[in-house]
Structures are given as structure tokens and as C-alpha cells.
Amino acid sequence: xxxxxxxxxxxxxxxxxxxxxxxxxxxxxxxxxxxxxxxxxxxxxxxxxxxxxxxxxxxxxxxxxxxxxxxxxxxxxxxxxxxxxxxxxxxxxxxxxxxxxxxxxxxxxxxxxxxxxxxxxxxxxxxxxxxxxxxxxxxxxxxxxxxxxxxxxxxxxxxxxxxxxxxxxxxxxxxxxxxxxxxxxxxxxxxxxxxxxxxxxxxxxxxxxxxxxxxxxxxxxxxxxxxxxxxxxxxxxxxxxxxxxxxxxxxxxxxxxxxxxxxxxxxxxxxxxxxxxxxxxxxxxxxxxxxxxxxxxxxxxxxxxxxxxxxxxxxxxxxxxxxxxxxxxxxxxxxxxxxxxxxxxxxxxxxxxxxxxxxxxxxxxxxxxxxxxxxxxxxxxxxxxxxxxxxxxxxxxxxxxxxxxxxxxxxxxxxxxxxxxxxxxxxxxxxxxxxxxxxxxxxxxxxxxxxxxxxxxxxxxxxxxxxxxxxxxxxxxxxxxxxx
Amino acid sequence: xxxxxxxxxxxxxxxxxxxxxxxxxxxxxxxxxxxxxxxxxxxxxxxxxxxxxxxxxxxxxxxxxxxxxxxxxxxxxxxxxxxxxxxxxxxxxxxxxxxxxxxxxxxxxxxxxxxxxxxxxxxxxxxxxxxxxxxxxxxxxxxxxxxxxxxxxxxxxxxxxxxxxxxxxxxxxxxxxxxxxxxxxxxxxxxxxxxxxxxxxxx
Numbered sequence: 001x002x003x004x005x006x007x008x009x010x011x012x013x014x015x016x017x018x019x020x021x022x023x024x025x026x027x028x029x030x031x032x033x034x035x036x037x038x039x040x041x042x043x044x045x046x047x048x049x050x051x052x053x054x055x056x057x058x059x060x061x062x063x064x065x066x067x068x069x070x071x072x073x074x075x076x077x078x079x080x081x082x083x084x085x086x087x088x089x090x091x092x093x094x095x096x097x098x099x100x101x102x103x104x105x106x107x108x109x110x111x112x113x114x115x116x117x118x119x120x121x122x123x124x125x126x127x128x129x130x131x132x133x134x135x136x137x138x139x140x141x142x143x144x145x146x147x148x149x150x151x152x153x154x155x156x157x158x159x160x161x162x163x164x165x166x167x168x169x170x171x172x173x174x175x176x177x178x179x180x181x182x183x184x185x186x187x188x189x190x191x192x193x194x195x196x197x198x199x200x201x202x203x204x205x206x207x208x209x210x211x212x213x214x215x216x217x218x219x220x221x222x223x224x225x226x227x228x229x230x231x232x233x234x235x236x237x238x239x240x241x242x243x244x245x246x247x248x249x250x251x252x253x254x255x256x257x258x259x260x261x262x263x264x265x266x267x268x269x270x271x272x273x274x275x276x277x278x279x280x281x282x283x284x285x286x287x288x289x290x291x292x293x294x295x296x297x298x299x300x301x302x303x304x305x306x307x308x309x310x311x312x313x314x315x316x317x318x319x320x321x322x323x324x325x326x327x328x329x330x331x332x333x334x335x336x337x338x339x340x341x342x343x344x345x346x347x348x349x350x351x352x353x354x355x356x357x358x359x360x361x362x363x364x365x366x367x368x369x370x371x372x373x374x375x376x377x378x379x380x381x382x383x384x385x386x387x388x389x390x391x392x393x394x395x396x397x398x399x400x401x402x403x404x405x406x407x408x409x410x411x412x413x414x415x416x417x418x419x420x421x422x423x424x425x426x427x428x429x430x431x432x433x434x435x436x437x438x439x440x441x442x443x444x445x446x447x448x449x450x451x452x453x454x455x456x457x458x459x460x461x462x463x464x465x466x467x468x469x470x471x472x473x474x475x476x477x478x479x480x481x482x483x484x
Numbered sequence: 485x486x487x488x489x490x491x492x493x494x495x496x497x498x499x500x501x502x503x504x505x506x507x508x509x510x511x512x513x514x515x516x517x518x519x520x521x522x523x524x525x526x527x528x529x530x531x532x533x534x535x536x537x538x539x540x541x542x543x544x545x546x547x548x549x550x551x552x553x554x555x556x557x558x559x560x561x562x563x564x565x566x567x568x569x570x571x572x573x574x575x576x577x578x579x580x581x582x583x584x585x586x587x588x589x590x591x592x593x594x595x596x597x598x599x600x601x602x603x604x605x606x607x608x609x610x611x612x613x614x615x616x617x618x619x620x621x622x623x624x625x626x627x628x629x630x631x632x633x634x635x636x637x638x639x640x641x642x643x644x645x646x647x648x649x650x651x652x653x654x655x656x657x658x659x660x661x662x663x664x665x666x667x668x669x670x671x672x673x674x675x676x677x678x679x680x681x682x683x684x685x686x687x
Contacts, residue, residue, distance in 0.1 A: 152591035
């Protein structure tokens with residue numbers, strides 16, 4: 001029978017077929033190839049194992065890092081916040097006790113868990129990947145079935161290396177055409193979410209397809225899959241291809257020698273069959289796409305940057321209307337205001353959505369030789385210590401610092417307002433992260449989700465801007481000066 | 485896990501869609517390493533507003549939350565379920581739940597019951613017209629009763645069975661340990677292992 005990519009990966013991991021229908025019918029039990037662990041959603045799971053006297057079944061398929069709750073300044077000093085320090089120390093103790101490999105603060109492989117897995121080559125096509133974090137969908141960019149889980153499921157995976165999963169439906173997101181300059185993967189996914197809504201993907205695994213997706217780099221594909229959860233889908237996938245293999249080859253944990261050949265042969269089968277049928281289809285035209293930005297308090301409340309803040313009256317559905325009213329009030333916005341007239345206080349470049357080399361390079365290319373708006377504070381937080389090192393080797397840190405941005409150590413940082421990097425009440429931020437929820441980046445903070453190049457252009461002009469709004473950069477500075 | 489068969493308690497109408505888990509419990513409370521003690525964290529930003537529903541009597545004693553569509557979206561934090569339970573909620577009713585939230589609820593014995601939006605609207609009206617009205621959530625018959633309203637709800641059969649029996653998920657899976665071991669023996673050698681650690685040579 002013809003299968004989609006997601007169905008192929010699912011079928012290859014069935015440990016025990018479900019019992020079918022019936023009151024107590026257990027669903028399919030799936031094997032998990034890789035379990036990523038971090039400090040926030042694991043302590044209660046480790047404690048559960050300990051209380052039940054259970055072992056962690058496969059330490060060799062488990063890896064941990066510190067990211068959500070770590071500071072991005074003064075990382076060589078003890079963590080100032082005592083509760084945070086305790087949580088980090090708890091992870092260290094648990095990893096030592098259960099034999100889990102851990103990349104701690106200060107280690108070259110420490111960083112956001114969804115940046116670390118791929119960069120080590122641990123994320124590979126056709127795998128099942130889970131983590132107690134909803135943005136695990138990121139790893140789907142490699143053609144893996146990757147999903148976020150709660151702490152009870154974290155404990156379940158630790159104890160059994162499996163998960164019982166309800167069957168899902170499949171949705172094809174077809175993106176055809178060529179992106180215009182200044183339009184990026186982030187704009188694709190924000191437009192998809194605006195189109196299908198925050199619940200549109202609920203119960204589905206999304207597969208991103210089409211010429212626009214095929215032409216994207218791995219970093220860009222990760223940006224798209226990362227935000228699948230923002231459309232309600234637990235997972236999003238892109239079929240592996242030469243771009244995937246080129247990214248994988250030579251990474252520390254990529255297969256080598258004969259294993260590489262065997263792997264590629266298998267990976268080449270991981271494509272949706274020609275005659276496979278998706279349960280739903282969504283089409284998006286890449287040719288006409290513009291830079292996208294959110295105006296509200298959920299990721300589905302977005303418009304093209306050239307448009308204006310919508311009016312609650314624009315929404316037919318009563319719940320959507322009420323949500324829009326509430327969002328405008330929280331965001332301090334008037335309906336009808338052109339998005340480009342909205343002034344921001346802070347620009348955040350980072351998060352598991354947009355903190356990889358390509359993101360940093362794209363932003364640096366915009367700001368090089370230009371001046372930051374003096375009223376704007378800009379925070380640049382690389383996704384991992386490795387990304388930070390690579391960026392420094394290319395001299396990107398100098399570009400950001402010369403511009404007046406803060407160059408920080410790796411972590412989740414201002415994406416979720418857990419460490420000290422937070423917005424003040426009423427502060428407005430153009431953020432390359434994934435969630436514009438009320439208070440997400442700090443109590444009372446106001447978030448507009450944007451791409452890295454829009455973030456950079458906004459830091460220059462002080463108002464939400466696309467690169468095409470900028471005056472040409474001075475001639476001499478437009479040439480990249482690699483300081484290394 | 486405690487068995488869940490039926491529960492009756494004061495219904496709390498939360499007329500809002502897209503209640504994400506950052507609203508249910510903000511990230512600052514996630515620094516704790518315990519599984520309990522999150523009652524103060526529930527809706528902590530919204531509870532600063534005196535007009536918020538949980539600041540009004542008799543809703544402070546509510547145990548059945550009746551929410552708008554797309555409840556529990558966003559972060560996978562199970563702390564959202566712990567906070568609802570610690571506050572005293574036994575069930576949440578909505579016309580659409582985020583997948584991960586629904587899964588977390590099922591593991592923790594918080595009933596996430598999916599009703600039609602029309603029925604949610606009827607229950608909202610009833611609870612607003614007669615504050616303090618009790619809602620009965622019956623998992624055996626898969627129905628919700630509130631005033632004169634009786635409405636069916638959806639929940640997947642397996643979660644329902646586990647809740648009714650109060651069964652531990654891990655224990656159930658470990659009954660199939662032989663299947664897991666057999667599967668492990670078939671995994672191809674090219675699949676990566678985290679141990680022994682291999683590190684980048686560069687940088």
C-alpha cells in the first residue's frame with residue numbers, strides 16, 4: 001500500500017501493534033530512537049524512576065543539555081538564582097546517577113536541545129525523536145518523526161524507550177515557487193499558521209513539500225518544522241534529500257563507512273509514495289509571499305508586514321473576534337495601524353526557531369555597516385555554544401557588537417522568559433522566536449514574531465521593517481569582512 | 485493514579501479561546517523540581533486581575549473548568565496539568581484540546597473532555613446565569629450534565645479505560661518488555677548512539 005513519509009517512519013518503529021478498536025485497546029507501541037533531555041521537564045521524571053525503582057533503559061539513546069533555565073551572561077559564575085541553580089544541579093546529579101551523557105553550561109556542545117541534536121549528527125532521517133519540549137518538531141526537518149511530550153511520557157520513555165501513540169492523520173503543506181529576496185522560511189511557516197490557525201494541524205503530522213521547501217537549507221527547514229506545533233500539529237516533516245545528506249556527512253554521530261552507505265540507501269526510501277493520499281492538503285504560493293509578522297497573542301494572528309493591524313470586526317467567528325479584541329488590548333495596538341509604524345523597544349535574535357548559523361549570518365548581512373536605532377536594545381543569543389564559536393570564527397560577533405547589540409552565551413533565553421532575559425511590562429519586542437503569547441517573554445511583554453532579517457531591519461529603523469525598507473548600506477561595509 | 489469514574493463540582497466558565505499553557509502556568513514557575521505545589525501558579529498573571537473568573541465567588545471553589553476552543557496549546561509543560569489539579573480541578577471541558585495537553589491530562593488523571601462548541605456555549609450560559617451551578621462529568625457514560633443540559637463528550641477509549649481503572653502507563657507497557665527487547669535486536673547498526681560520545685573535531 002502506498003504510504004506517506006510519516007506512515008513509513010511510524011511503521012518502521014512499531015514494537016507492538018495495537019489491539020485495534022475496543023474499550024481497552026492499547027494503541028501502537030513505538031520504539032524511540034533518540035530521547036533528548038533538559039533541566040526543566042526531567043526532574044520529576046527521574047524522581048519517578050527512582051521512586052518506582054526503575055532503571056533508565058537506554059542511556060545510549062539519551063542525551064541531555066542545559067538550555068531553558070541557564071543564564072546567557074556570566075556563565076563562568078555560579079547561577080545567581082537559587083531555584084534555577086538547584087534545577088541545573090538536579091539535572092547534573094540525575095545524569096550522573098542514571099548514566100546519561102550531559103553537555104553542561106560551559107561545554108562546547110551545550111545549547112538549545114533542538115540545535116544540539118542536529119549539530120552532533122544525532123538527528124537523522126527516519127528516526128523517532130522525542131523530548132519534553134514541544135519544539136521537538138524541529139527534528140522533523142531531517143525526515144524524522146519528532147514530537148514533544150510531557151513529563152509523564154518522558155518518564156515512560158526513560159523506563160521503556162517506547163511510547164504508546166494514538167494514530168495521526170497526515171496533512172501535506174505544498175509550498176511551490178521561489179521566495180523573493182528578504183522572504184524566508186520563517187515567513188513561510190508564519191503564513192501557514194495564519195492560514196490554518198493554531199488548531200488547524202491538531203491530530204495531524206504535517207509534511208512540508210514542494211519546490212520552495214526543496215530549495216531550502218537544513219537550517220531553514222528546521223525553522224519551518226520547529227513551528228509545526230504552533231499550528232497544533234505535534235510533528236512536521238520534510239523528506240530527506242541531498243541537502244539533508246550533505247548536512248549530515250561528517251558530523252560526529254553521522255554513520256561512517258559501510259554504515260553511511262546502508263543508511264543513505266534506507267534514507268532514500270523515506271519519501272511519500274507517488275500515489276499515497278494525505279488526509280488534508282494546504283497550498284501556499286512562495287512567489288507572492290511577503291515578510292510576515294504577528295500582531296496578536298497567538299502565532300496564528302499574523303499578517304504581511306505591508307498590511308495593517310486588523311480589526312476584530314474582520315473576523316466572522318465570535319471566538320476569533322473576542323480573541324482579537326483581547327489581543328489588541330494586550331498588545332496596545334489600534335486596528336488599522338500599518339504594521340510598519342509599530343515602534344519596538346527590543347529585538348531578540350535567538351531561540352530554537354532562528355538561532356543557527358544561517359540565521360546569524362542573514363541578520364549580520366543586514367546590519368553590517370549600518371547603525372542601530374539608539375532606542376532599541378538588541379539581544380543576540382546563539383542556539384548553542386558551537387554556533388557561538390563558529391560565528392566568532394567568522395567575525396559575526398564583531399558585526400553584532402559594532403552595531404550595538406549584546407552578544408550572549410547560548411540558551412533559550414528571551415524566548416520563554418525563564419532566565420533573567422525578560423521583557424519589562426509593556427515593553428515591545430520584535431522576536432525571531434516562536435510564541436507571542438501573553439507574558440511569554442516576560443510578564444506584560446509584547447511580542448511580534450519575525451524572521452531574522454526583519455529583526456535586523458527593525459533594529460536599524462526602530463519600527464517593524466523589512467530589509468527592502470532600508471537605505472543602501474555604505475559601499476565599503478557591504479563587502480563582508482571576515483575578521484578571522 | 486487515582487480512578488476516575490464520575491465527578492460533580494462547581495463549573496467555571498472561562499470564555500476564552502487559545503488558552504495556552506504559558507497562561508495556565510508561566511515559565512518562571514517551571515524552575516521547581518517537584519510535581520506538586522503549583523496551585524499558586526495557576527493562571528497567575530490573570531489572577532492578578534480582580535475581575536478574573538477565579539477571583540470571583542463561588543468560582544474560587546470550582547472543580548470543572550469549561551473553556552473555549554484550543555485549550556492547552558503551546559508548550560508541552562505538564563506543569564499546566566499539575567497546576568490545574570493542585571488548584572482542585574478534576575476535569576476540563578473544551579471543544580478542542582491541544583494534543584500534548586490532552587495526553588498529559590490523561591497521564592495525570594485530569595479528565596479532558598471534548599464537547600461540541602454548541603454545548604460549551606449552552607453550559608457557559610447556564611453557569612453565568614446561575615453561578616455556582618454544579619457540573620457532573622460522568623466518564624462511564626461519557627456525558628456532562630449541567631442544569632437541564634446533558635451533553636455527550638469524546639475521549640479516546642484507551643485513556644478512558646486507564647482513567648476508569650486508575651492504571652499506570654509504564655506498568656502496562658512493561659508487560660510487553662519482551663517485544664521491546666525483540667525490536668531492539670532488529671535495529672540497524674547505522675542508527676546513532678549517544679554513547680560513547682563523539683565530539684566535533686573543529687572549534
